Amino acid sequence: MHIHEYQKLMHQLYFHKDSKRGTKGTYDRLVDEVTELGEALSGKDKEALEKEFADALAWLASLANVADVDLEKAATGKYNGRCPKCGSSPCKCPF
Numbered sequence: 001m002h003i004h005e006y007q008k009l010m011h012q013l014y015f016h017k018d019s020k021r022g023t024k025g026t027y028d029r030l031v032d033e034v035t036e037l038g039e040a041l042s043g044k045d046k047e048a049l050e051k052e053f054a055d056a057l058a059w060l061a062s063l064a065n066v067a068d069v070d071l072e073k074a075a076t077g078k079y080n081g082r083c084p085k086c087g088s089s090p091c092k093c094p095f
């Protein structure tokens with residue numbers, strides 16, 4: 001599944017709710033999910049960690065839908081096979 005297809009799936013499932021919530025409300029939910037992801041990283045439950053990654057990604061796609069941003073275009077436009085800062089693959093930027 002491509003990023004565009006995933007974003008379209010999230011649109012099909014949730015846009016009727018996300019559009020009512022708006023960008024700020026949807027962004028707040030993404031922040032909540034990223035916080036939960038951070039908490040799961042400190043645990044040892046791999047299944048819980050995977051679920052938190054899934055939630056964070058779903059809310060990111062929902063936010064992109066509400067903000068009318070094509071995630072695949074944005075992602076591949078900036079990260080198209082090379083580091084956007086140093087132009088190398090793998091990245092050679094100072095750590």
Ligand SMILES: [Zn+2]
Pocket residue numbers: 083084085086087088091092093
């Ligand atoms: Zn770099």
